[in-house]
Amino acid sequence: MDADVEIPDLRWVDDEPDVDWDELSELYRVAPLGVKPPDALAIVFGNSMFSCVVYAGDQLVGAGRAIADGLDCAYIADVAVHPDHQGRGLGSAIIRRLLGRAAGHKKVILYANPGTESFYVGLGFLPMATAMGIWADKTSAIENGLLRRVD
Numbered sequence: 383m384d385a386d387v388e389i390p391d392l393r394w395v396d397d398e399p400d401v402d403w404d405e406l407s408e409l410y411r412v413a414p415l416g417v418k419p420p421d422a423l424a425i426v427f428g429n430s431m432f433s434c435v436v437y438a439g440d441q442l443v444g445a446g447r448a449i450a451d452g453l454d455c456a457y458i459a460d461v462a463v464h465p466d467h468q469g470r471g472l473g474s475a476i477i478r479r480l481l482g483r484a485a486g487h488k489k490v491i492l493y494a495n496p497g498t499e500s501f502y503v504g505l506g507f508l509p510m511a512t513a514m515g516i517w518a519d520k521t522s523a524i525e526n527g528l529l530r531r532v533d
């Protein structure tokens with residue numbers, strides 16, 4: 383089902399180059415999805431093949447993006463919904479929109495914030511048995527439950 387049809391009081395914008403990066407940074411802070419400086423958001427959204435932002439009136443209430451190679455793999459990141467709008471299907475609609483735009487890729491991957499795995503299972507994702515990663519800040523990633531130490 384099209385996300386616009388599901389939640390008709392919201393305005394969706396794909397691949398918006400003129401996002402208010404300060405407002406987007408604030409969305410991630412309150413969602414919460416951590417500290418994401420405005421300048422960094424401009425770079426990572428600008429370098430993503432697909433992105434969407436969602437407005438309720440003038441307020442930015444949801445966002446997400448996907449890095450993709452156009453054929454094999456797409457990676458979804460930075461999906462967040464403002465707390466005032468959580469629990470009404472918007473997060474699911476953002477994921478479905480990105481999945482729709484990445485249709486044709488052989489795999490779509492992401493890593494869940496610890497505790498949110500069931501949200502993604504509900505959208506058709508399965509845990510990856512051999513996912514591995516290198517983080518710049520390995521210590522924090524281990525503390526936050528994103529990486530496991532190997533003995």
Ligand SMILES: CC(C)(COP(=O)(O)OP(=O)(O)OC[C@H]1O[C@@H](n2cnc3c(N)ncnc32)[C@H](O)[C@@H]1OP(=O)(O)O)[C@@H](O)C(=O)NCCC(=O)NCCS
Nearest residue numbers: 413414415462463468469470471472473474494495498501
């Ligand atoms: C996770 C998040 C994007 C979900 O958005 P949302 O609009 O509240 O989610 P939806 O209303 O579409 O919920 C869809 C389903 O997922 C479940 N769900 C929502 N948030 C969840 C969470 N944090 N953990 C587990 N399940 C969750 C809902 O209960 C709902 O289940 P149902 O279909 O059985 O009723 C939103 O809570 C958020 O921005 N959280 C903070 C940032 C974050 O963790 N982002 C994910 C990064 S991995």
